[in-house]
Amino acid sequence: MTGALDHLIIVPILLPLVSGAVMLLLDERLRTIKAAIGVATTIALLIVSIMLLRMADMMPPGSGVRTYELGNWPAPYGIVLVLDRLAALMLVLTSVLGLTTLLYSLARWHRAGPRFHTIFQLQLMGLNGAFLTGDLFNLFVFFEVLLAASYGLVLHGDGVGRVRAGLAYIAINLTGSFLFLIGASLAYGVTGTLNMADLAHRIPALAPGDAALFAAAAAVLGTAFLMKAGAWPLNFWLPTTYAASSAPAAAIFAIMSKLGVYVILRLWTLVFGPDAGSLAGFGGEWLLIGGMLTMVFGTIGVLASQTLSRLAGCSVLISSGTVLAAIGTGGGAVIGSALFYLVSSTLGIAALFLLVELVERLRGPGADVLAVTMEAYGEAEDESDDKEIGVAIPATVALLGGSFIACALLLAGLPPLSGFIGKFGMMAAMLRSDGGTVQVSTWLLIGLLTVSGLATLIAMTRTGINSFWARMDDSVPRVRIIEMAPVLALLLICLGLTVGGGPAMRYMEATTQALRTPQDYVTGVLSAQRPGSNGAEVRP
Amino acid sequence: MIELIFALAVGILTASGVWLLLRPRTFQVIIGLSLLSYAVNLFIFGMGRLRIGSPPVLQNPEVVDPALYTDPLPQALVLTAIVISFAMTALFLVVLLASRGLTGTDHVDGREDAQ
Numbered sequence: 001m002t003g004a005l006d007h008l009i010i011v012p013i014l015l016p017l018v019s020g021a022v023m024l025l026l027d028e029r030l031r032t033i034k035a036a037i038g039v040a041t042t043i044a045l046l047i048v049s050i051m052l053l054r055m056a057d058m059m060p061p062g063s064g065v066r067t068y069e070l071g072n073w074p075a076p077y078g079i080v081l082v083l084d085r086l087a088a089l090m091l092v093l094t095s096v097l098g099l100t101t102l103l104y105s106l107a108r109w110h111r112a113g114p115r116f117h118t119i120f121q122l123q124l125m126g127l128n129g130a131f132l133t134g135d136l137f138n139l140f141v142f143f144e145v146l147l148a149a150s151y152g153l154v155l156h157g158d159g160v161g162r163v164r165a166g167l168a169y170i171a172i173n174l175t176g177s178f179l180f181l182i183g184a185s186l187a188y189g190v191t192g193t194l195n196m197a198d199l200a201h202r203i204p205a206l207a208p209g210d211a212a213l214f215a216a217a218a219a220v221l222g223t224a225f226l227m228k229a230g231a232w233p234l235n236f237w238l239p240t241t242y243a244a245s246s247a248p249a250a251a252i253f254a255i256m257s258k259l260g261v262y263v264i265l266r267l268w269t270l271v272f273g274p275d276a277g278s279l280a281g282f283g284g285e286w287l288l289i290g291g292m293l294t295m296v297f298g299t300i301g302v303l304a305s306q307t308l309s310r311l312a313g314c315s316v317l318i319s320s321g322t323v324l325a326a327i328g329t330g331g332g333a334v335i336g337s338a339l340f341y342l343v344s345s346t347l348g349i350a351a352l353f354l355l356v357e358l359v360e361r362l363r364g365p366g367a368d369v370l371a372v373t374m375e376a377y378g379e380a381e382d383e384s385d386d387k388e389i390g391v392a393i394p395a396t397v398a399l400l401g402g403s404f405i406a407c408a409l410l411l412a413g414l415p416p417l418s419g420f421i422g423k424f425g426m427m428a429a430m431l432r433s434d435g436g437t438v439q440v441s442t443w444l445l446i447g448l449l450t451v452s453g454l455a456t457l458i459a460m461t462r463t464g465i466n467s468f469w470a471r472m473d474d475s476v477p478r479v480r481i482i483e484m485a486p487v488l489a490l491l492l493i494c495l496g497l498t499v500g501g502g503p504a505m506r507y508m509e510a511t512t513q514a515l516r517t518p519q520d521y522v523t524g525v526l527s528a529q530r531p532g533s534n535g536a537e538v539r540p
Numbered sequence: 541m542i543e544l545i546f547a548l549a550v551g552i553l554t555a556s557g558v559w560l561l562l563r564p565r566t567f568q569v570i571i572g573l574s575l576l577s578y579a580v581n582l583f584i585f586g587m588g589r590l591r592i593g594s595p596p597v598l599q600n601p602e603v604v605d606p607a608l609y610t611d612p613l614p615q616a617l618v619l620t621a622i623v624i625s626f627a628m629t630a631l632f633l634v635v636l637l638a639s640r641g642l643t644g645t646d647h648v649d650g651r652e653d654a655q
Binding site: 144164181186 | 587
């Protein structure tokens with residue numbers, strides 16, 4: 001591969017960093033320029049991540065991964081960025097969500113507080129970095145970058161509710177970061193490395209006493225990641241925080257909880273794979289049980305939700321719990337379908353978060369809160385420069401209702417949208433994988449999948465009736481194209497996932513296959529050809 | 541002996557930090573977080589093994605006997621962790637003040653307990 005393409009791997013980190021830094025220098029009143037820079041950056045990010053996805057997909061099976069050595073230090077000593085199918089998939093998901101939520105925020109939210117665009121870009125940078133890095137401590141640094149940005153986004157728009165939720169959110173995540181540090185340093189103390197591939201390489205050779213210490217380190221690390229993923233009982237902060245934050249922030253947070261799931265999937269399959277000796281499959285049953293309990297909690301939460309935003313927050317829990325439990329079952333095909341479900345449910349939840357605000361305008365009070373916030377921030381200009389952003393669209397209620405139904409179908413996992421394929425694939429794989437004898441836990445999980453879907457459907461129907469049919473007045477709210485288009489785009493992508501289910505599923509299967517052969521990842525990282533050396537493509 | 545003192549220090553800091561973290565006043569929470577961060581930083585440092593009188597930086601690159609040197613990596617990690625937790629604590633302090641200003645109380649829930 002040519003030199004220029006090798007550097008493409010670091011672009012998803014550098015691009016938002018640079019554009020965020022540049023926007024910091026611009027005056028806060030130059031919103032149009034900032035918005036243009038932000039949108040241009042996210043579009044570029046989307047293009048780059050799709051190129052990376054194609055690059056990752058074109059790698060022949062068994063050839064491992066593409067690496068990028070920062071500072072040109074070889075793998076176990078320097079920090080490497082690692083691109084494989086899973087990382088590329090998450091990058092594309094991030095940039096799709098980034099672009100749609102940024103467009104949505106241009107309608108009004110980006111004016112509701114200072115430095116929105118910079119914080120948003122740094123959030124994307126942290127997410128991309130965390131997906132790409134191949135080093136445990138570097139992962140911590142990117143976690144902190146995205147957390148710091150997310151603190152800004154949670155508080156974006158101000159107001160008592162946000163500050164109160166933000167206080168708990170920051171305290172929880174600081175504690176989580178300490179757990180992360182303890183786990184990472186303990187892992188280093190035991191194995192003497194922070195490189196994930198090298199870590200996997202050294203696990204089988206650990207002395208029994210050290211193996212126990214490493215198990216403790218992994219448990220502490222896992223707690224930190226599960227906290228991020230929203231696994232029960234570490235998730236009481238999540239629905240409150242997500243419901244309190246502004247719509248674009250909540251939509252981008254939909255992928256943040258998936259980051260915890262991603263890290264668990266990556267580290268767990270890599271470090272505790274079949275080669276790990278006495279530690280092989282460590283903690284699998286915890287993931288299964290924790291995931292199922294999270295699903296139960298999320299299901300109850302969905303049914304108990306009084307507001308639509310809280311309902312969306314609880315569906316984040318169901319989605320996380322489902323994927324965690326599917327990882328815990330350990331079956332290959334289950335993980336493939338779970339990845340498909342992860343993508344479609346993340347898109348669906350993000351669309352729902354964006355839609356919530358629009359739907360609540362039907363009821364009135366939601367819009368009032370925003371208006372008050374904008375006033376408090378000192379924004380007298382309301383209708384004057386709205387015109388340049390977009391115009392109100394016809395058939396608003398019909399569009400809102402249609403999107404709402406689509407979201408409900410997606411999250412409940414009903415045909416014809418992509419949520420169905422993911423759930424059905426998981427169930428089919430679970431029934432197939434055990435070869436006739438299906439375990440009790442598998443039946444439980446299948447039951448929970450069905451019940452959580454049903455509960456989501458009931459809750460969404462109830463809120464839908466309240467919002468659309470039982471309205472007090474028949475006034476049509478003002479919804480602009482720029483607000484509606486991102487929601488429709490997200491739902492159309494889900495439709496595309498359904499129509500192109502075959503190729504998408506094939507990609508997920510290939511991803512799972514790569515995850516199940518961690519030795520390819522390890523050899524790929526540790527024996528990578530360094531760009532600038534003699535260029536021979538021969539691998540040992 | 542130094543291991544014992546070190547372990548006791550980390551333990552006491554962690555215990556006090558966790559206790560303060562669970563207290564209802566925001567100021568107690570922030571002090572608890574600070575104590576926890578000290579404990580964690582010491583812990584990271586300890587993961588490079590405790591050794592007295594051995595430098596972390598190679599002084600004579602020709603003759604390298606790693607046994608004479610202490611592990612420099614945890615010290616670099618501690619530096620990063622200190623900077624990050626310091627910045628986060630400062631940020632938390634701002635949110636704490638905002639919460640105090642908006643709700644008029646320093647209770648973590650934003651309202652006093654029902655007496």
